[in-house]
Amino acid sequence: MRLRFFPDLALRLVAALILPVLVFASTATAQTADKVRLQIKWVPQAQFAGYFVAMDKGYYADENIDITIVPGGPDIIPEQQVTNGQADFGVDWVASFLAFRDKGLPIVDIAQIYQSSGLMLVSKKSAKISGAPDLKGRNVGVWYGGNEFEFLALMDKLHYDPDKDLNVIKQGFTMDPFLAGQMDAASAMTYNEYQIVLESGVNADDLNVIRYNDEGVGMLEDNLFATEDMVANKPDLVQRFVRASLKGWQAAIDDQAGAVDTVMKHVEPGSTTADHQGRMMSEVAKLIMPPGATADQLGVMDANRFAITADIAYKFHIINTPADPAKSYTNDFVGMH
Amino acid sequence: MTAGRATPRSGAERRLRLPEPLPVLIVACVILVVWQLVASLYFNASVAPQFRDGAISGADPKVPPEMRVVMMKLPLPSLVLSALVTPDNAPQLWLAGLITLRSAVIGFVVGGLIGFGLAVVMAQTRLIERSLLPYAIASQMVPVIALGPIVYSIFKDENVARILIAAYVTFFPVTVNTLKGLRSVDPSALALMTSLAASRLQVYLMLRVPAALPYVFQALKIAATASVIGAIVVELMGAQQGIGVTILRTQYYGPANASKLWGAIVVASLLGLVFFRVVAITERFALRWQPEFRA
Amino acid sequence: MSVNTIAAPLARPVRAPSARLAAWGPPLALLVILLGLWQVGAFHALFRLREFQLPYPLQIAQAIVDRWDVLWRDAILYTGPEAAAGLILGGLLGFGCAVLFASVPFLQRGALPIAASLNSIPIIAVSPIAVLWLGFGQQSKIAVVALMVFAPMVINAFKGLYSIEPQSLELMTSLAASPRDVFWKLRLPHALPYVFTALKVGTTLAMIGALVAEFFNAQHGLGITLSNNIQVAKMPIAWAAIVVAAMVGLALFGAVSFIERTVIPWHVSVRIRDGE
Numbered sequence: 001m002r003l004r005f006f007p008d009l010a011l012r013l014v015a016a017l018i019l020p021v022l023v024f025a026s027t028a029t030a031q032t033a034d035k036v037r038l039q040i041k042w043v044p045q046a047q048f049a050g051y052f053v054a055m056d057k058g059y060y061a062d063e064n065i066d067i068t069i070v071p072g073g074p075d076i077i078p079e080q081q082v083t084n085g086q087a088d089f090g091v092d093w094v095a096s097f098l099a100f101r102d103k104g105l106p107i108v109d110i111a112q113i114y115q116s117s118g119l120m121l122v123s124k125k126s127a128k129i130s131g132a133p134d135l136k137g138r139n140v141g142v143w144y145g146g147n148e149f150e151f152l153a154l155m156d157k158l159h160y161d162p163d164k165d166l167n168v169i170k171q172g173f174t175m176d177p178f179l180a181g182q183m184d185a186a187s188a189m190t191y192n193e194y195q196i197v198l199e200s201g202v203n204a205d206d207l208n209v210i211r212y213n214d215e216g217v218g219m220l221e222d223n224l225f226a227t228e229d230m231v232a233n234k235p236d237l238v239q240r241f242v243r244a245s246l247k248g249w250q251a252a253i254d255d256q257a258g259a260v261d262t263v264m265k266h267v268e269p270g271s272t273t274a275d276h277q278g279r280m281m282s283e284v285a286k287l288i289m290p291p292g293a294t295a296d297q298l299g300v301m302d303a304n305r306f307a308i309t310a311d312i313a314y315k316f317h318i319i320n321t322p323a324d325p326a327k328s329y330t331n332d333f334v335g336m337h
Numbered sequence: 338m339t340a341g342r343a344t345p346r347s348g349a350e351r352r353l354r355l356p357e358p359l360p361v362l363i364v365a366c367v368i369l370v371v372w373q374l375v376a377s378l379y380f381n382a383s384v385a386p387q388f389r390d391g392a393i394s395g396a397d398p399k400v401p402p403e404m405r406v407v408m409m410k411l412p413l414p415s416l417v418l419s420a421l422v423t424p425d426n427a428p429q430l431w432l433a434g435l436i437t438l439r440s441a442v443i444g445f446v447v448g449g450l451i452g453f454g455l456a457v458v459m460a461q462t463r464l465i466e467r468s469l470l471p472y473a474i475a476s477q478m479v480p481v482i483a484l485g486p487i488v489y490s491i492f493k494d495e496n497v498a499r500i501l502i503a504a505y506v507t508f509f510p511v512t513v514n515t516l517k518g519l520r521s522v523d524p525s526a527l528a529l530m531t532s533l534a535a536s537r538l539q540v541y542l543m544l545r546v547p548a549a550l551p552y553v554f555q556a557l558k559i560a561a562t563a564s565v566i567g568a569i570v571v572e573l574m575g576a577q578q579g580i581g582v583t584i585l586r587t588q589y590y591g592p593a594n595a596s597k598l599w600g601a602i603v604v605a606s607l608l609g610l611v612f613f614r615v616v617a618i619t620e621r622f623a624l625r626w627q628p629e630f631r632a
Numbered sequence: 633m634s635v636n637t638i639a640a641p642l643a644r645p646v647r648a649p650s651a652r653l654a655a656w657g658p659p660l661a662l663l664v665i666l667l668g669l670w671q672v673g674a675f676h677a678l679f680r681l682r683e684f685q686l687p688y689p690l691q692i693a694q695a696i697v698d699r700w701d702v703l704w705r706d707a708i709l710y711t712g713p714e715a716a717a718g719l720i721l722g723g724l725l726g727f728g729c730a731v732l733f734a735s736v737p738f739l740q741r742g743a744l745p746i747a748a749s750l751n752s753i754p755i756i757a758v759s760p761i762a763v764l765w766l767g768f769g770q771q772s773k774i775a776v777v778a779l780m781v782f783a784p785m786v787i788n789a790f791k792g793l794y795s796i797e798p799q800s801l802e803l804m805t806s807l808a809a810s811p812r813d814v815f816w817k818l819r820l821p822h823a824l825p826y827v828f829t830a831l832k833v834g835t836t837l838a839m840i841g842a843l844v845a846e847f848f849n850a851q852h853g854l855g856i857t858l859s860n861n862i863q864v865a866k867m868p869i870a871w872a873a874i875v876v877a878a879m880v881g882l883a884l885f886g887a888v889s890f891i892e893r894t895v896i897p898w899h900v901s902v903r904i905r906d907g908e
Contacts, residue, residue: 039575043586073573073585074756074847077863080486080685081575085493096864103684103865144856145863169768170856172848174588176409176764179402196591200402268586270426270597276590318864360742368746410764468659474885475878477836480844483862483874487686491679510784510833517829520901555791555826559784559833562751569754584757602757609752610745617745629795 033066034237039087041222042072044266046280047191048091049259050113054248056262063240069266074173079105082227089241094220094309095318096146101328102319106228109329111242111299112306113249116287117218119150121210122178122194123185124202132158132210141171141178141186151187153217153312154210175200185210191283195276219309221287223329224299231330242333246299253285299334361610372414383407395593408595420600430583430597434604437580440568441608444503448567449560451504452511453553459512460519460545477509481570499571506567511556518552519545551627554620561616562609569605580605687867692875695868703854703876710853711846712880714770715838718777719884722838723831725778726785733786734793734819744790751783755844763849773850777841781834788830792823825899828892835888839881 040048051069054060060067070087072078078090079100094109101107121140123129129138132154142151155162162168171177171186175193178186179200188194190211198204212218224245231238252259260277267277289298303325310323355363384392384404391397392404393416408416420426455473459466481502492498522545530540569581576582583601587594621630671689675681683691696703729747733739758776766772796818804814846855854873862870893902 043589070575071577071582073575073582075480075482075485075570075573076575077482077486079865081489083682084486084490084685086489086495086575099864099866100684103867104682105684105865144860148860168851170846170848170850170860172760172763174591174760176406176592176760177768177849179592180406180764181403182763182767197402199593200405200591201398201400202402268583269429271583271587271594272590355738355741357741360738361745362742364739364742364746406764410761464655464658467655468662471659471663471882474836474882478839478843478878478881479874480840480847480858482859483870487679487681490681490685509836513833514788514829517825517901520904521825522900524900524904551791551795552826552829555788555829558748558787559751562748562783565752566754569756573756581754581756584754588757588760598757602753605754605757606746606749606752610749612752613745613748627795628797 033061033064034240035066035068036060036089036237036241037068037070037087039070039076039078039081039090040072041078041091041093043268044069044071044263045192045272046260046263046277046284047222049252049263049281049284050245050249052248052266053252053259053262054244056265057248057251059244059247059251060241063244065237065241065244079107079225082107082225088230089224089226091222091224093146094223094306095149095313097223097225098310098313098323098328099146099318101323102321107225108228108231108327109223109225109301110231110238111224111246111334112220112301112329113224113299114220114222114284114287115293115297115302115305116290117150117211117213117221118190118283118287119147119212119218119221120188120190120194121151121185121212122188122197123208123210125206125208127184127208129185129208129210132215135185135210136160136165137167138184139167139169139182141169141183143171143173143187147187149312149316149318150212150217150219152316153219154212154215156315157215157217191280191287195279195283199276217312219312220305223301235332239333242299246334249288250295250298252281253289256281256285296335300331301329301334361614369414369418376411376413379411380407380413402592405592409592409598412595412599416596417599417603420596421603426597426600430580430600430604433578433580433583433601434608436578437565437568437572437605438608438612440499440503440571440579441564441612443500444507444567444571445560445564445612447500448504448507448564449511449557452508452556452560453515455508456512456515456519459516466516473509473512476505481574485574499574502574503564503567503571506570507560507564510559510563511553514552514556514559515549518549521552522548550624554616554624557616558613558620561612565605565609565612580608684865684867687871691868692871695872696875699857699869699872703857703872706852706854706857706873707876707880710770711839711842711855711877712884714773714842714845714853715777715835715880716884717770718774718841719781719831719834719838721774722778722781723785723827723834726782726830727789727827729782729786730789730793730823733790740790740794744786747786748783750779753779755780755841759845759848762845768849768851773842773845773853776845777838780837780841784833784837785827785830788826788833789823792826793819796822821896824896825901828888828896831888831892832885835884836881839877839884843877 038051040051044052048069051067055067055069070081078087078092079097081087082090083100083105089110090107091113094112097107097109121129121135127138129135135158142148152162155166160166169183171183175186175188175196177183179197179202186193188197194209197207224242226238252262256278259281260274263277263281264274289295306323306325306329310319310325310328313319314322380389380392384400384407388397388400388404391400392407393413395405421430455469459469484502484505485498488498488501489495492501526544526548527540530544535543569579569584572579572581573585580601584598584605587598587601624630667689669675673688676683676686726747729743733744733747755776758779759772762772762775766775800818801814804818809817842853843855843858846853847859850856854877858870858873858877861867861873896902
């Protein structure tokens with residue numbers, strides 16, 4: 001009898017001693033996880049898939065980061081949110097990032113996720129805008145607030161005056177006016193608005209597109225940035241965050257269907273479909289890893305591409321002093337995950 | 338015009354007084370019926386017969402885009418209502434509504450208090466009113482996109498900042514109406530108080546505040562509905578859930594979501610309606626001496 | 633307090649120029665002091681603000697001067713008229729509905745809450761639909777403003793039309809007044825203070841409505857200047873647009889106040905000069 005009890009008792013004693021230690025250890029680890037807020041540029045969608053995948057697959061948790069992804073909106077400026085402490089990291093386009101840097105915001109680009117511009121002008125074939133020069137005298141929708149500089153660069157290239165040679169309309173964030181025929185050409189992203197137009201009953205054959213990349217005026221878009229303070233004082237946290245984010249992006253690109261499933265958990269139910277997010281994911285992957293890119297280039301800022309973007313920014317007075325590559329961005333945190 | 342008589346109603350009038358939610362429901366039904374008629378006419382006029390099913394379901398790729406946008410311009414209420422009750426959409430829509438309502442109430446209380454306090458200060462002398470009123474007016478012309486970074490920077494706490502921004506949207510109507518009310522005191526009553534050697538505080542409590550209350554309650558009714566907008570505006574600055582978030586995201590993905598977008602609009606106005614009714618009922622009790630409540 | 637204040641003549645006394653200066657001097661002095669404090673950075677230091685969150689008055693003034701022709705044109709031709717037209721349209725519609733609701737008790741209980749609830753629909757929902765119906769021009773912005781101004785007017789005007797003292801009504805009846813007389817000579821004058829209060833509330837709603845409606849799907853206006861520049865950190869220009877909009881709003885408010893003083897000089901709030 002005693003022999004039977006003994007192992008039982010021993011087990012209980014061992015459990016009684018070890019379990020609290022384990023619990024304490026696990027809570028202790030949880031207590032030391034860094035709380036991080038990431039401000040994305042717009043609403044949750046496949047455009048930001050990498051971060052959601054990293055969150056759901058636990059990559060951030062593996063790096064001891066407790067992450068909150070803060071949705072964007074029409075009244076949110078990511079650079080302001082990061083600077084006034086409402087977020088630790090932000091996502092925005094490089095042109096507006098440089099504009100805020102120029103005005104004194106102490107922010108640094110810590111990873112360049114999107115390597116290629118996805119911005120374009122789309123028009124129905126019936127509008128007969130087969131090339132950029134045909135835009136003259138037409139109703140053209142342009143997104144302002146930091147997204148208009150590729151358009152201005154194109155106008156400059158064609159020697160058109162946007163105020164006189166065209167009828168420029170400040171475009172909102174839906175394609176309904178374009179679909180209703182109120183605009184001849186509208187701004188669109190390859191991964192969202194263009195897909196929405198296709199989903200709304202227009203054949204790809206019935207559309208003409210003008211891609212800013214093809215016209216040589218493409219600028220860099222989604223990046224990751226943080227304050228100079230953060231980079232200087234908490235480089236370890238920055239490194240862990242970037243590493244987890246890039247891992248998430250790699251996973252999203254490799255398993256796009258899985259990424260879409262993850263994204264669908266975070267979108268507004270009923271607002272979008274898995275099909276649409278799937279198309280978005282596929283287009284986004286092409287912009288993040290353009291043909292010929294290798295895995296170790298994920299997130300790396302290419303000096304030439306930066307120079308093109310910075311030059312256009314300087315030329316159109318987004319920034320008043322030429323951007324200093326050494327201070328504007330760093331590749332210290334990428335390329336070696 | 339026969340309305341507004343405070344004398345006891347005739348027997349016939351008393352019998353016809355329907356219990357409370359009914360008039361609103363009846364008017365709402367009438368509106369829905371008229372809406373359905375007009376929307377159907379518009380839909381049939383704009384969409385060719387072969388595309389009609391496709392324009393509604395979104396499943397037919399051949400439907401031209403201009404016809405799809407019809408649902409965004411004037412949807413059929415039958416579809417909007419189904420968006421409000423089908424199990425896929427409905428729980429999330431109503432939950433978003435509740436979240437927004439909670440923020441609206443907080444904004445209403447804080448905005449109402451600030452508005453009332455400001456009006457009391459401004460009612461002291463015309464000089465103070467002239468000094469402060471322009472700033473109150475000008476403050477309303479600063480859109481949230483400019484105000485937000487400033488408020489966030491001053492009040493580091495996200496929740497405090499949000500409450501203040503919501504209050505900022507709500508306080509002004511309260512101030513303007515309350516100020517009017519505080520100044521609309523019957524001079525002969527004022528003379529009576531003075532002749533009875535009433536102190537300044539007594540004049541306030543027993544004369545000015547009650548005299549101002551009818552105006553204040555109109556202000557509160559306006560503020561009640563405006564606080565829903567305040568809550569929505571705040572949600573568009575990074576909240577994860579709420580009616581404002583729903584409106585933004587359903588709109589963004591195109592005309593296929595028209596029913597859900599209009600459903601969210603209906604929920605937003607329902608929030609305002611409910612809140613308005615609550616304030617109106619409170620007014621009925623607080624101002625029992627007002628002519629229209631005395632019957 | 634003297635009895636004279638109560639028995640003051642209905643016509644407004646003409647004030648001596650020195651009295652006008654005494655009236656407006658202190659507020660202007662306050663404005664100058666605040667601007668001075670702002671310029672030297674008192675608010676920036678106090679609230680730890682940076683230039684890219686709130687620019688300095690001289691920067692804003694410089695931006696106003698640099699862009700005066702555009703700002704002026706936008707204010708006078710676009711945003712201002714949009715706000716004013718929407719204010720008038722929404723005010724008239726609101727007043728009309730208030731008259732209707734005041735005549736039909738059933739509607740007061742059934743339709744008034746629904747009319748008021750229209751105030752809860754945000755611009756971000758109304759504006760795109762207005763643009764689909766009315767295009768990118770000013771009509772869609774006027775429609776948005778009218779909707780925003782409608783509800784406060786209905787709520788206030790209804791109260792004014794409906795909440796009449798029974799003695800006054802009985803007096804009218806005893807004098808064999810027709811319903812039309814009752815309306816024009818009793819209800820309407822009683823409603824006017826409420827109507828003007830609603831219009832004052834409406835001026836700010838109209839301005840901010842016109843501004844924000846121009847953020848999306850528009851071609852001209854202060855709202856475009858504002859939102860375009862604020863998102864690329866050009867704060868002085870963005871705030872220049874805000875300042876010009878505020879000036880237009882103040883002018884609108886002042887115009888409504890002036891009309892109020894002219895139309896209802898007999899009302900207590902207009903008559904009594906100050907405080908007690």
